[in-house]
Amino acid sequence: MRTRTRIAMFALATVAALGGTSTAHAAGISGPAFYVDGVMYRTVATPTDLSGTGAPAQSWDTIYSFGGVQPSVATSAPGYPDFNGGRWMVHALALPHGYAALLASSDLNHDGVIDTTAEVTTGLSAGDAVDQGVVKYFVCTVNKVPANS
Ligand SMILES: [Ca+2]
Structure with missing residues (x-):
């Protein structure tokens, strides 16, 4: 017994x-997935592909993808006035002078990563990042990564 x-x-x-x-x-909970204003968020992956819906650009928020050299940077999150509920258009970025050059010109707070929209915009203006256009439209949730994970 x-x-x-x-x-x-x-x-x-x-x-x-x-x-x-x-x-x-x-x-489908991801690990850390992308930055919004210097804060790491994660997501629940959904098998959505909303390419070709013809929805207007303002109905999407932007995620800038660095092609895997660092986490992506998103322009909005829950609580932001312009947040579109997790509908994303992914812009691929090319780094014509390399990642180190992008960090040198655009890591405004010198934390070793491009983690804000302002830093992405700076990189685009400097020519160290080049917007390759939208490569995907999809839906996913956005949740702050808990401090203890
Ligand atoms: Ca930074």
């Missing part, structure tokens, strides 16, 4: 641990 109880408790703990983990992965 005692052994059965221990086995049952172990099984419950194992199921709870696995269940918690697999639920998070099944929900």
